[in-house]
Amino acid sequence: MGKPKVAxxxxxxxxxxxxxxxxxxxxxxxxxxxxxxVFWPVAMxxxxxxxxxxxxxxxxxxxxxGAIRTGEQEHMAKLLRKKSGLVVAFGACAHxxxxxxxxxxxxxxxxxxxxYFNAPSNDNPGKIIPQEKTKVEVGxxxxxxxxxxxxxxxQVIDVDYYLPGCAPPPDLIMKAVEAILSGNLPEKGSVLxxxxxxxxxxxxxxxxxxxxxxxxxRRVHEVMLDPERCFLDQxxxxxxxxxxxxxxxxxxxxxxxxxxCFGSTSRIEDQGAKFLSALASIIxxxxxxxxxxxxxxxxxxxxxxxxxxxxxxxxxxxxxx
Amino acid sequence: MQxxxxxxxxxxxxxxxxxxxxxxxxxxxxxxxxxxxxxxxPLLCSEDGKxxxxxxxxxxxxxxVVIVACTPKEHEKTFRNTLLRASFNPYLFQxxxxxxxxxxxxxxxAAATEKAKAxxxxxxxxxxxxxxxxxxxxxxxxxxxxxxxxxxxMEAALLLAKAGRKVYLVEKNSFVGGKVARYEEVFPKMxxxxxxxxxxxxxxxxxxxxxxxxxSEVVEVLGYLGNFSVKIKRRATCVDKEKxxxxxxxxxxxxxxxxxxxxxxxxxxxxxxxxxxxxxPNVPVLDQGHCLRFAKTDSGMVQEALNLxxxxxxxxxxxxxxxxxxxxxxxxxxxxxxDKQDEILERNIGSIIVAIGFELFDPSVIPQFGYGKIPxxxxxxxxxxxxxxxxxxxxxxxxxxxQEPRSLAIIHCVGSRNKKHKEYCSSVCCLYALKFxxxxxxxxxxxxxxxxYADWCVPGKDNQEFLDSLKExxxxxxIHTNLPLSVAVKQNKDSLSVSCVDVLGxxxxxxxxxxxxxxxxxxxxxxxxxxxxxLITSGRDGFFAEGHTKLAPVSTNIExxxxxxxxQGPKDIQSSVAQGAAAAGQVLSVLVPGRxxxxxxxxxxxxxxSCAGCMTCIGLCxxxxxxxxxxxxxxxxNTVLCKGCGTCVAACPSGCLKGKHFTEEQIFxxxxxxxx
Numbered sequence: 001m002g003k004p005k006v007a008x009x010x011x012x013x014x015x016x017x018x019x020x021x022x023x024x025x026x027x028x029x030x031x032x033x034x035x036x037x038v039f040w041p042v043a044m045x046x047x048x049x050x051x052x053x054x055x056x057x058x059x060x061x062x063x064x065x066g067a068i069r070t071g072e073q074e075h076m077a078k079l080l081r082k083k084s085g086l087v088v089a090f091g092a093c094a095h096x097x098x099x100x101x102x103x104x105x106x107x108x109x110x111x112x113x114x115x116y117f118n119a120p121s122n123d124n125p126g127k128i129i130p131q132e133k134t135k136v137e138v139g140x141x142x143x144x145x146x147x148x149x150x151x152x153x154x155q156v157i158d159v160d161y162y163l164p165g166c167a168p169p170p171d172l173i174m175k176a177v178e179a180i181l182s183g184n185l186p187e188k189g190s191v192l193x194x195x196x197x198x199x200x201x202x203x204x205x206x207x208x209x210x211x212x213x214x215x216x217x218r219r220v221h222e223v224m225l226d227p228e229r230c231f232l233d234q235x236x237x238x239x240x241x242x243x244x245x246x247x248x249x250x251x252x253x254x255x256x257x258x259x260x261c262f263g264s265t266s267r268i269e270d271q272g273a274k275f276l277s278a279l280a281s282i283i284x285x286x287x288x289x290x291x292x293x294x295x296x297x298x299x300x301x302x303x304x305x306x307x308x309x310x311x312x313x314x315x316x317x318x319x320x321x
Numbered sequence: 322m323q324x325x326x327x328x329x330x331x332x333x334x335x336x337x338x339x340x341x342x343x344x345x346x347x348x349x350x351x352x353x354x355x356x357x358x359x360x361x362x363p364l365l366c367s368e369d370g371k372x373x374x375x376x377x378x379x380x381x382x383x384x385x386v387v388i389v390a391c392t393p394k395e396h397e398k399t400f401r402n403t404l405l406r407a408s409f410n411p412y413l414f415q416x417x418x419x420x421x422x423x424x425x426x427x428x429x430x431a432a433a434t435e436k437a438k439a440x441x442x443x444x445x446x447x448x449x450x451x452x453x454x455x456x457x458x459x460x461x462x463x464x465x466x467x468x469x470x471x472x473x474x475m476e477a478a479l480l481l482a483k484a485g486r487k488v489y490l491v492e493k494n495s496f497v498g499g500k501v502a503r504y505e506e507v508f509p510k511m512x513x514x515x516x517x518x519x520x521x522x523x524x525x526x527x528x529x530x531x532x533x534x535x536x537s538e539v540v541e542v543l544g545y546l547g548n549f550s551v552k553i554k555r556r557a558t559c560v561d562k563e564k565x566x567x568x569x570x571x572x573x574x575x576x577x578x579x580x581x582x583x584x585x586x587x588x589x590x591x592x593x594x595x596x597x598x599x600x601x602p603n604v605p606v607l608d609q610g611h612c613l614r615f616a617k618t619d620s621g622m623v624q625e626a627l628n629l630x631x632x633x634x635x636x637x638x639x640x641x642x643x644x645x646x647x648x649x650x651x652x653x654x655x656x657x658x659x660d661k662q663d664e665i666l667e668r669n670i671g672s673i674i675v676a677i678g679f680e681l682f683d684p685s686v687i688p689q690f691g692y693g694k695i696p697x698x699x700x701x702x703x704x705x706x707x708x709x710x711x712x713x714x715x716x717x718x719x720x721x722x723x724q725e726p727r728s729l730a731i732i733h734c735v736g737s738r739n740k741k742h743k744e745y746c747s748s749v750c751c752l753y754a755l756k757f758x759x760x761x762x763x764x765x766x767x768x769x770x771x772x773x774y775a776d777w778c779v780p781g782k783d784n785q786e787f788l789d790s791l792k793e794x795x796x797x798x799x800i801h802t803n804l805p806l807s808v809a810v811k812q813n814k815d816s817l818s819v820s821c822v823d824v825l826g827x828x829x830x831x832x833x834x835x836x837x838x839x840x841x842x843x844x845x846x847x848x849x850x851x852x853x854x855x856l857i858t859s860g861r862d863g864f865f866a867e868g869h870t871k872l873a874p875v876s877t878n879i880e881x882x883x884x885x886x887x888x889q890g891p892k893d894i895q896s897s898v899a900q901g902a903a904a905a906g907q908v909l910s911v912l913v914p915g916r917x918x919x920x921x922x923x924x925x926x927x928x929x930x931s932c933a934g935c936m937t938c939i940g941l942c943x944x945x946x947x948x949x950x951x952x953x954x955x956x957x958x959n960t961v962l963c964k965g966c967g968t969c970v971a972a973c974p975s976g977c978l979k980g981k982h983f984t985e986e987q988i989f990x991x992x993x994x995x996x997x
C-alpha cells in the first residue's frame with residue numbers, strides 16, 4: 001500500500017496558513033516522508049483535473065484553509081470533500097470565518113462599490129466591475145460568483161476536524177498530522193486544540209486581580225502597555241477569556257492582546273456575545289450613564305468582538321443593509 | 322434516542338379551555354417526537370387532579386413529564402410534590418403556562434391555540450434534556466451573632482435567647498443601649514429613656530444564653546449560612562468584670578483627665594472611667610490610649626498632658642520615673658491588672674444580625690450653621706447629653722458659661738433632604754426637635770424657643786397630637802422655611818443671630834442664646850467595613866441594602882445575614898425594635914435546631930477540568946457563592962450559598978459554569994422550538 005494521499009487547498013485566505021506549513025521547518029520533511037501530496041496549488045503544480053481523476057475517498061485527508069466567499073471555492077471544497085476520507089478545516093478562516101468574515105457586516109454591492117468605484121485610489125471612468133461571464137473575441141471568459149455572505153467551511157461541506165488559529169501554530173499542526181497518521185483521532189467534529197480558555201496558560205494571569213474592574217477602555221496605541229500585567233486589568237480589550245487555548249500566546253508574548261483567532265471553547269455558542277457578556281461583568285461602574293460612556297468608548301465593537309468569528313456566530317451577518 | 326414523555330393538559334375549568342382548542346392541542350402534542358401519551362384533566366391542581374396525576378405517572382412510568390397548565394409561580398411546586406409522591410424525580414418535569422401567557426392574553430382562539438402549540442413543542446424538546454436533580458441537606462449551627470447592642474440588637478438578642486438560642490452579642494462600646502443610653506426622654510410621650518431601657522439591659526446582662534462581648538469588634542467572618550466562623554477582637558480594659566463591683570473608687574485617684582466622648586467632649590472623664598453613671602455593665606474601662614502607664618513618655622500622652630496643663634512639671638517628672646498604679650491601689654477587690662492584652666475570641670455561629678446603628682452628619686461641612694466655630698451651636702446628640710441627668714450639666718439646661726439660655730433655636734433638615742448633602746429625609750428629626758422644644762420649655766421656663774422647620778414629618782401614632790400640643794405653647798415659635806440651607810448662624814457680642822427666609826420670602830432675624838441643629842442621620846462609621854467583611858451590599862446612601870424594600874426589609878443579599886435598626890436606614894426606636902424582632906424571627910425560621918438545612922437544587926456548577934481561571938465570575942455573584950481556589954487556580958461554586966440566579970453562568974466566557982436545570986442546551990432547544 002502506498003503512502004496516504006494528502007491535499008492542501010486555500011479558499012478565502014491570506015496565505016498565512018500555507019506559510020504555517022512551511023513554518024514546520026525540518027518537521028516538514030517528516031510529513032513529506034510519510035505522505036504523498038496530490039494537490040497543493042501554492043507549492044506544487046497540480047491541476048483540478050488531477051483531483052477530479054482521483055477516486056472518491058482516495059485522498060486520506062484534505063487540509064482546506066480560508067473561508068468560502070466565491071462559487072469556485074465552494075465547488076473546490078465540495079470536490080475535495082468527495083475525494084477525501086477526512087477533511088480538516090485549517091486555520092481560523094475555514095474554522096470560524098476569520099477576518100474575511102467581517103465582510104458579513106456589508107454585502108457584495110457595498111464591497112464592489114467601494115473596491116471598484118469609491119476607494120480614493122480608484123481610476124475607473126468606465127465603471128467596470130467584474131462580471132461572471134464576459135464575451136471576448138476568443139469566446140466567453142468566466143469568473144466565479146462572488147457571494148453576498150462569507151461562509152465557514154462547515155457551512156458548505158461536512159468537516160471532520162478543525163485546526164484553529166490565524167495561522168495554526170506548528171506544534172498543533174504536527175500533533176494533528178501525527179494523530180491522523182496514527183489513526184489516534186478524537187471524536188469527529190473536534191477542534192484539535194485544548195478546550196480551555198487562553199487565560200489557563202497565559203503568563204499574565206497571576207497579575208489579574210480577583211475582581212478585575214475596568215473604569216476606562218483603552219486601545220493599544222493609546223497607552224504604554226505593561227508587558228507583564230493582564231491586558232483587561234489595563235483596560236485593554238483582550239478576548240483571551242473567551243478564546244480557546246493552544247496558540248502558545250504568540251500575540252500576548254509580543255505585548256498584544258488576544259483577538260480571538262482560536263474561536264471559543266466547545267461549550268460556547270457565540271464567542272463575541274459571550275465576550276461582550278464577560279466584559280460587561282467587569283465594568284466597574286454603577287451609574288448607568290457612566291457604564292454607557294465606557295461601553296460607548298469601544299471603537300468598532302462588532303469588529304472587535306467578532307474579529308474572527310462573525311460567520312460562525314449566531315448573528316452570521318448583518319441584515320439591515 | 323427515544324425518551325418517553327407524558328403530557329398532561331389542564332383545562333383549568335373554563336379558564337384555559339374556553340379560549341384554546343384543547344382537542345387540537347391533544348392531537349398536536351401526541352404527534353410530537355418522544356411524546357408517548359397525552360391526557361387532559363378538568364382541574365389538575367385539585368385533590369382529584371393531583372391524585373390522578375400521581376397514580377397515572379406511577380402507572381404510565383414516563384421518563385419525562387410536561388404539564389400544560391397555569392404559571393409555574395402558582396403550581397410548579399404543587400406538581401413537583403405530586404410527582405414526588407409517584408417516586409418521580411420532580412426535575413424531569415417541565416411546566417407550560419398556557420393560562421396567563423396564552424388563554425388570558427390572546428383573544429383570538431385560533432391564534433391562542435397555535436401559540437400554545439409552540440410552547441408545548443418547546444417544553445417537550447426541553448424536557449428531554451432535563452437531568453434528574455437530587456436535594457441535598459447539610460448540618461448547621463443555630464447559634465447567632467448579633468453585632469451592636471442598641472435597641473434593635475438587644476431586642477433580637479433577647480428574643481433569640483428566650484427561644485433557647487445561644488447568642489453572642491458584640492458591642493464596640495463598653496456599655497449596652499446604643500444611642501438611646503444618651504437620651505433623657507423619648508418622644509412622643511416623653512418617657513424616661515433610662516427607665517424604659519434599663520430592664521432590657523438588665524435582662525441582656527443576666528440571660529444565660531447571651532454572651533455579651535463589650536469593647537469589641539468583629540474582625541473576620543468566614544463561611545456561610547449555618548456555618549459561619551467569626552473572630553472578635555476584644556480590647557483590653559484591664560478591669561476584671563467578675564471581681565469589679567462597680568464602686569467607682571478607682572476614678573478619683575486617676576491623674577489623667579480627658580474629654581469624655583460619651584458626652585461629645587462636653588465633660589471630662591478619667592483614663593479609668595465609666596462613660597456615664599448608670600452605664601451597664603457597670604464595670605469601668607481603663608482607656609489605654611490615655612492611661613499614663615501605656616503612654617510613651619517621650620512623645621505620647623504624658624507630654625501631651627503636660628502641654629495641655631493637665632499635669633504639673635513636677636508630676637510629669639514623677640510619671641516619667643515611675644509607673645502609675647493609682648487606680649490599682651484604690652481598688653479594694655484586686656480587679657485591676659495592667660498586663661492585659663487585646664484578645665481575639667473565636668466563635669462558630671449559623672447566622673448574623675447586624676444592628677450597628679447610625680451616626681450624625683457632620684454639620685461643620687455646611688459653614689453657615691457655625692457648628693464647630695460658635696460654641697453655643699450643638700448637634701442633636703450633644704443637646705441630648707445637655708438635657709440628660711447623667712450628662713455634663715446634670716440635666717440642667719445650661720450654656721457653656723453656666724447660664725440658662727433665654728432663647729433657643731432648633732434647626733431641622735441640617736444636611737437632609739437636599740441634593741448637595743443627603744437627599745433622604747432622616748425621618749426622626751422633626752419629632753426629636755419637638756421633644757427638644759418641649760424639654761427646653763420645661764427646663765428654661767419663659768425662654769423663647771424657635772423651631773425652624775421645612776416640612777413636618779410626623780407620621781404614626783400620637784405624633785401629630787404631640788406636634789399639635791406644642792403648637793399651643795406660647796413660648797414656642799414655629800418658623801416655616803422652604804430653604805433650610807438659607808439658615809445662617811452668626812456670633813454677635815451677647816448672643817447668636819439666626820437668620821432664615823420663611824415660606825413667605827420674609828427674612829427672619831432672630832436672636833438666640835443657643836442653637837441646636839438636627840443633622841442628617843448617616844450610616845455608622847463601621848458600615849462600610851462590615852459591608853466589605855460580610856459581603857453585604859449597601860445602597861446609594863451608604864446604609865445596608867435590604868433584600869426587598871417592602872417584602873424583605875431585614876434580609877440582605879447574603880443568606881443568613883440580617884440587618885435591623887438604623888444601619889438599614891433612619892428610623893425611630895419603635896421601628897428599630899420591630900426590626901430587631903423581625904430579624905430574630907428570620908433567624909428562628911431559617912435555622913432550626915435538629916433540622917438540616919435543605920439546599921437549593923438549581924445551582925450553578927463549575928467544571929474544574931475546563932475552568933481557565935480567568936476570574937470573570939469571581940466578583941459577580943450577588944450571594945458571594947463563588948470563590949477562587951488559589952491553589953488550583955479555578956473558580957469554585959459553593960452550592961450552599963448559590964441561589965441559581967445564573968449571573969455567573971451568563972458571564973463565564975469559556976462556558977465552564979453550568980446552570981443546572983437551565984443549561985445552554987435546554988434554553989436553546991426551547992428557543993428554537995418556540996421560533997420554529
